[in-house]
Amino acid sequence: MQSDPIEKYINKVTKNMGSKQREEVGRELKAHILDSADALAEEKNVEVDDTIIQETIKRMGPAEDIADMYPEEKAGKDNIIDGLKYITRSLVFFVVAASIIGIVLQLIFKDLSLYPFVVVAIIVYLVIMGIHFVKRKFIPKFLQNK
Amino acid sequence: MQLAVICLLDKERYGYEIIKNLNDTGLKVEEGTLYPLLRRLEGNELLSSRWETGGPRPRKYYIITDLGKEIRLNWLITFKTLIDTITELEANIQDKGASKNAE
Structure with a gap:
């Protein structure tokens, strides 16, 4: 359940990318969100939960805006x-x-x-x-x- | 921001590490914006990357290329020239109080 909002966010960012770019970007963003969530939870002295994940995702910025910033690399x-x-x-x-x-x-x-x-x-x-x-x-x- | 990022990459670093370093220097960035920038710099061959999959999470490490170092030097010269020009122009401002308030 915990990874659902992460997948949803990543899917929004990568939906218009080619398969290779989508796979790489998704992997990189997921690792970042999990690292960032761990750090935020530690800072607040709590366990990583949905609230922490949501806050981390919010820090990333709107998915549509991030998607627009990526260069087009379709093969x-x-x-x-x-x-x-x-x-x-x-x-x-x-x-x-x-x-x-x-x-x-x-x-x-x-x-x-x-x-x-x-x-x-x-x-x-x-x-x-x-x-x-x-x-x-x-x-x-x-x-x-x- | 790209100049700040490229200045950090004489040593291999991954995205989260770069953001932490930028934050430590006082440069606050919206976290998601870093990755498209890294991708663009890599696409322009200013950075190279490799995946490290041995740890608990896969990480993509970036490092500056020789071309990146050349371009960085040009950017730094341009940036410093711009700062000098602004400093020179600032000397012409008559209302120094307003200038200080703007800071």
Whole structure:
């Protein structure tokens, strides 16, 4: 239980890193938090507990700010993984959007042909993806202009 | 802060040790900010590192490289020049009381 807030903090810091960087940074930050917690507990003459861990994490600074300070070190493999994640996410969006539209249209128009359904599903899919891009500011590396 | 950090690394030290040393010299740093800085300095080849996994916790030790020593010298010269310039400019301040209050 004690390590949960540490893992949570480290995951927030490392979530956008490539696998090698994530592993190294996570290991280093975890060792630091544990060292720092030991020192704080000794200073207060108490055992390391959740309160000490929380205070130590607070001293580290906001995870999002720390994450932004790290240099980007993604390897080619990480970009491929990002690309695959993007394609998977897109397909899931499409299937979900198409299913919802399909169910709604079936309920409204009992004898619906496939063609208008596909057109509406694609339009809705594009709108959802557009909102997704704007909200997440996420464009995979292989689609970015070099 | 990077100049202070790089000045500590003629001897191998790990992150927590560096923060303790900085705090001892009166330079308070938000602990998490040190690690991205170390990573950047290492990426620029001003520092090198190695993992020590023999102890109770794995530790990443950093030390300054030859390139780091060259760059550090340049930074120190720039920093000292800046201090001299500020000292010179401070002599032109007429309201010394306000200057002392600002300190």
